[in-house]
Every structure is written in structure tokens, then in C-alpha cells.
Amino acid sequence: MSTEAKDFHHSLKQDTFNHPDFYMLDELFTDEQKLIRSTIRDFVKRDISPIIEDACQQARFPQHLVKQLGEMGCFGPQLPTKYGCGGMDYTTYGIMMQELERCDSGIRSTASVQGSLVMYPIYLFGSEEQKMKYLPRLATGELLxxxxxxxxxxxxxxxxxxxxxxxxxxxxxxxxxxxxxxxxxxxxxxxxxxxxxxxxxxxxxxxxxxxxxxxxxxxxxxxxxxxxxxxxxxxxxxxxxxxLLPGVKGLRGPLSCLNSARYGISWGAVGAAMDCYESAVKYSKERIMFGKPIARFQLQQKKLSEMLTEITKAQLLCWRLGKLMDEGRATPAQISLAKRNNVEMALNIAREARQIHGGMGITGEYPIMRHMMNLESVITYEGTHDVHLLILGLEITGENAFN
Ligand SMILES: Cc1cc2nc3c(=O)[nH]c(=O)nc-3n(C[C@H](O)[C@H](O)[C@H](O)COP(=O)(O)OP(=O)(O)OC[C@H]3O[C@@H](n4cnc5c(N)ncnc54)[C@H](O)[C@@H]3O)c2cc1C
Known part of the structure; x- marks a missing residue:
């Protein structure tokens, strides 16, 4: 490979992500929240981005990351410090899930499952002995x-x-x-x-x-x-x-954990969308066709403008939902609305970004196709896209259309 080709290859692999913030939403976050975001982002760039494409191509779970995710506080950050957890607010939890899914939905899934679906039910419904036995070791990643x-x-x-x-x-x-x-x-x-x-x-x-x-x-x-x-x-x-978890009987048990996980997904999906958008903006400026960068064509500008619009709307939705979660006021239907909207938005953006990248969009040189394929699971798990409509429909009409 020539030096130029090597440089080109290297630059494609380098993770230079910076999030779009068109409405200056960063002003709504605390200094601590922004510090945690940059800590997780640096960790992702240093330790996950360089290996994620290979792991996906080989369908290999990067097991060594479990301990690191624990060290970075990604497991149950919203649970109390008494059990070795982060004791942080839900907004911070959302921010962390966004940073992880910005890299890969699979990595975010590992953290969501551990924090919201394993640690959370033990915390909410477990005995004190169960909490002391499992939570600290789940928080550090000693246990998965x-x-x-x-x-x-x-x-x-x-x-x-x-x-x-x-x-x-x-x-x-x-x-x-x-x-x-x-x-x-x-x-x-x-x-x-x-x-x-x-x-x-x-x-x-x-x-x-x-x-x-x-x-x-x-x-x-x-x-x-x-x-x-x-x-x-x-x-x-x-x-x-x-x-046996002594604190719950009935479907309420698993459903309350799903609410917490769905909340994290609504932030996470925006991360995947932002990564696709950032990549598309860069590519459109670099790719020359008909003698000019494709960014100069109106059709491509329309795609990018609509992407930024949808990302900005979703960022606002996340921020407000985070506040409601922190105040203990978020309803399951509000969480359904955000999960459903943001995952669909991310999937649409991945598809549009794929087109902007032309043929290159289907390769592992760019994260687009990986995000797109990942999001096909995210739109199905934790309540399918249709099921979230039924939850909203029930809220609006009082009529249960599930069965
Ligand atoms: C990669 C991956 C990871 C997962 N991880 C976990 C996990 O860790 N733990 C876990 O417990 N589960 C997990 N799941 C399972 C996931 O939650 C289910 O796939 C999901 O709940 C949908 O169930 P299903 O696949 O059986 O689809 P079905 O329920 O069979 O649905 C098929 C279709 O019918 C539609 N449908 C169903 N009911 C209705 C209705 N009443 N009205 C209208 N349409 C309807 C659905 O929207 C869907 O389009 C995971 C799934 C995937 C793909």
C-alpha cells in the first residue's frame, strides 16, 4: 500500500466524532454531566472504536470490555453508591448510553442489560442480602x-x-x-x-x-x-x-425494568444517528463528483438538513424526558414515545447517510451499515415499534388494543 493509501485508510479508521449541538443544548447540562460525557467519549474513542468493526465483522463479543465498562461506571450509574454504583441522575445515565451507542448499539445493549435489566430489578425487588451479594460485583463488571x-x-x-x-x-x-x-x-x-x-x-x-x-x-x-x-x-x-426476588409478583416486575432500559435506548439511538450524520457531513465535503464536493448539491443538502432537524428534535425529547425521570414523573407512555420516535429517526438517518456515502456506505470503512443493521434489532427489542404505538394508543384513548 502506498503512503497516501495508508494515510487515507488510517484517517478513515480514526474516530474524530464530535456531537452536533445545533440548539446549544449543552447549556442545559451541568458541568458534571458534560465531564462524564467527555470521559466516556474518550474511553470509547481509545478502547472501543479501534476494535468494534472487527468484532462485528467476526460476530465476536468483546468480552474484555466488560471490566472496562464497569471501571468507567457504565453499569447501573443511576443506582445508589451504597451498592457500589454511581448514584447519578437519569440524565447522566442517558448521556452515557448515548456515548456508548454512538459507537455501537451492541455495546450499549450490554450496558443496558446489565444496568437496567439485571441490576435494577435486584435493586428494586431484591432482598438486602441479594443486593449486597450481587450489585457491587455487577457494577464493577466482575459479574456479567x-x-x-x-x-x-x-x-x-x-x-x-x-x-x-x-x-x-x-x-x-x-x-x-x-x-x-x-x-x-x-x-x-x-x-x-x-x-x-x-x-x-x-x-x-x-x-x-x-x-x-x-x-x-x-x-x-x-x-x-x-x-x-x-x-x-x-x-x-x-x-x-x-x-427468589421477594419484592414483586406479576408482569409489573419485568415491565418496570423495561421502562428503565427503554429510557436508555431513547438516548442511545440518538447517539447512533449522530454518528451517521457526522460521517455523512464529512464524506459529503470530501467526495468529489461532477468536479465538486457532493455537499454542494441541493439533494445532498436536503438530506443533511433533515437529519440535523430530526436529531435536534430527538435531543430535546431526551433532555426533557431525562428531567421527568429525575423528578420521578416520567410515564411509561412518555418513554414509549421517545424510544419509538428516536429509534425510527436513527434508522431513517442511517439509511439516508448510507446513500450519501454511495457504495462506500456498505463497507466497514464507515460505521453506517453497522449502525443500520444494529438498529433493526433496537427497533424490535424492548417493545417492538408496533407495541409502543399500542401503549400510546391506550394512553390516548383508554382502549386496550393489545388483544
Ligand atoms: C438482538 C436481540 C436481543 C434481545 N435481547 C433480549 C433480552 O436480553 N431479554 C429478553 O427477554 N428479550 C430480548 N429480546 C427479545 C425481544 O424483546 C423480542 O424480540 C420482542 O419483544 C418481540 O418479540 P418477538 O420477536 O417474539 O416478535 P412477536 O411478538 O412475534 O412480533 C412479531 C410482529 O407482530 C407484531 N405484533 C405483536 N403483537 C401485536 C399486536 N397486539 N398488535 C399488532 N402487532 C403486533 C410485532 O410488532 C411484530 O412486528 C431480544 C431480541 C433481539 C432481536
Missing amino acids: GCFGLTEPDYGSDPGGMKSNFKDMGDHYLLNGSKMWISNSPFADIAVIWAKDEEGKICGLILERGMEGFTTPETHGKWSLRASATGELVFDNVKVPKEN
Whole structure:
């Protein structure tokens, strides 16, 4: 390779991201929030950006990052310091998820699952012993967790789940299976949801190594390739009684965790959109066609203008939702609106950015195609795009259109 070609190749790989802030929203964030954002951004640029493309191309979960994400405070930053967590506000949590997903939705997924779907239910519904036993080690990344709700025949309708456990006197006997579980092949523990003998949904903490508990990996994904996905299989698993989450019964348990995760996604998706936008702006200025940069063509300017408009609207939505979360006033329907809007917005921007990059847009030289494929999962998990409409529809009309 010539020196110029090497330089060109190198410059494409270098992460020079800077977020667009058209409405000067940075003025709305505290100095501490901005400091945390730049700390996470530097970490991402230094330790994740250089390896993420290869990890995705090879469908390899970069397991070594788990400890680093813990050290950077990305696991459960919104939970109390008493349990080794960050004790920060929800806005800061959102900012952190945005920085991670700006790099890759799979990395953000690992942090969302750990913080909102594993640590949060243990914090909210666990006994003091369970909190002390698990939360500090999950916060540092010494332990990796996963969250088992979805089953092969029950996705959008988790209330129909078949996984169940029986009271055997000195332990519970668990049977069933879960599907599409992020982190499962590498997880040390799993917070899973199953029905008791009365048909009530309860949370149980499983540990790797329990007899009859296996976590086969799901292969062949074209999306979230840097995040490991798998099943959870329970074949007469003897679960100690102290592993039941005592604080909740019913679908409210898993749904309250999903709210927290969906909130993080609504920030995260904006990160992916900003990365696509930044790349498209740069490319449009560098790419010469018909003797001039393509940025000079109105059709390309229209795309970029609409991208910035949608990103700015979504940034405002995140900021306000963060405030409502911090005040404990955000409703599930408000969270649904933000998750749904921002993920769709990001996916549309990824598609437009892909076109601006022409053929180069489909290669791993740019992050566009990776973001686009990732977002196809993000628009489906944590409540599908349709399900969030039904949540909003119920809020607006008072009519339940789910069944
Ligand atoms: C990469 C990845 C990671 C995941 N990680 C996890 C995880 O960590 N833990 C976990 O528990 N789950 C996880 N999931 C599962 C995810 O939450 C489900 O895929 C999602 O809830 C949808 O379920 P489903 O795939 O069975 O689709 P279905 O529920 O079968 O839906 C199929 C289609 O029907 C539509 N639909 C369903 N019901 C209605 C209705 N009432 N009215 C109108 N349309 C309807 C849906 O919107 C969708 O378009 C993950 C999924 C993916 C892809």
C-alpha cells in the first residue's frame, strides 16, 4: 500500500466524532454531566472504536470490555453508591448510553442489560442480602448478567410465558426456556421471569453452573453482532429459595425494568444517528463528483438538513424526558414515545447517510451499515415499534388494543 493509501485508510479508521449541538443544548447540562460525557467519549474513542468493526465483522463479543465498562461506571450509574454504583441522575445515565451507542448499539445493549435489566430489578425487588451479594460485583463488571423474559412463543405477549417453577420445600424446581437473551452465552448470572404454581410471574436469580441450566448461543445474526445473544434453558433446575426476588409478583416486575432500559435506548439511538450524520457531513465535503464536493448539491443538502432537524428534535425529547425521570414523573407512555420516535429517526438517518456515502456506505470503512443493521434489532427489542404505538394508543384513548 502506498503512503497516501495508508494515510487515507488510517484517517478513515480514526474516530474524530464530535456531537452536533445545533440548539446549544449543552447549556442545559451541568458541568458534571458534560465531564462524564467527555470521559466516556474518550474511553470509547481509545478502547472501543479501534476494535468494534472487527468484532462485528467476526460476530465476536468483546468480552474484555466488560471490566472496562464497569471501571468507567457504565453499569447501573443511576443506582445508589451504597451498592457500589454511581448514584447519578437519569440524565447522566442517558448521556452515557448515548456515548456508548454512538459507537455501537451492541455495546450499549450490554450496558443496558446489565444496568437496567439485571441490576435494577435486584435493586428494586431484591432482598438486602441479594443486593449486597450481587450489585457491587455487577457494577464493577466482575459479574456479567442477563435478563430472561422473552420465550420462543411469547415475545410481545410475555404474560403468556410457559416457564414455571414449583415449590419443593427446600428449593424451587424450574423448567422452561427463554430466547433472544442478550449476554446469555457469557453471563455469570441471569435474572429470569417464570410463573409460580398460582400462575403469578416472579423473578429468580440463576447462577451459571446450576445443574440443568444451559445458555446456548444464537448464531447467524446480521444485527448486534458485537453483542452475544442466546437462549436460556431450564431443565429441572434446583433454585435455592433465597434466589427468589421477594419484592414483586406479576408482569409489573419485568415491565418496570423495561421502562428503565427503554429510557436508555431513547438516548442511545440518538447517539447512533449522530454518528451517521457526522460521517455523512464529512464524506459529503470530501467526495468529489461532477468536479465538486457532493455537499454542494441541493439533494445532498436536503438530506443533511433533515437529519440535523430530526436529531435536534430527538435531543430535546431526551433532555426533557431525562428531567421527568429525575423528578420521578416520567410515564411509561412518555418513554414509549421517545424510544419509538428516536429509534425510527436513527434508522431513517442511517439509511439516508448510507446513500450519501454511495457504495462506500456498505463497507466497514464507515460505521453506517453497522449502525443500520444494529438498529433493526433496537427497533424490535424492548417493545417492538408496533407495541409502543399500542401503549400510546391506550394512553390516548383508554382502549386496550393489545388483544
Ligand atoms: C438482538 C436481540 C436481543 C434481545 N435481547 C433480549 C433480552 O436480553 N431479554 C429478553 O427477554 N428479550 C430480548 N429480546 C427479545 C425481544 O424483546 C423480542 O424480540 C420482542 O419483544 C418481540 O418479540 P418477538 O420477536 O417474539 O416478535 P412477536 O411478538 O412475534 O412480533 C412479531 C410482529 O407482530 C407484531 N405484533 C405483536 N403483537 C401485536 C399486536 N397486539 N398488535 C399488532 N402487532 C403486533 C410485532 O410488532 C411484530 O412486528 C431480544 C431480541 C433481539 C432481536
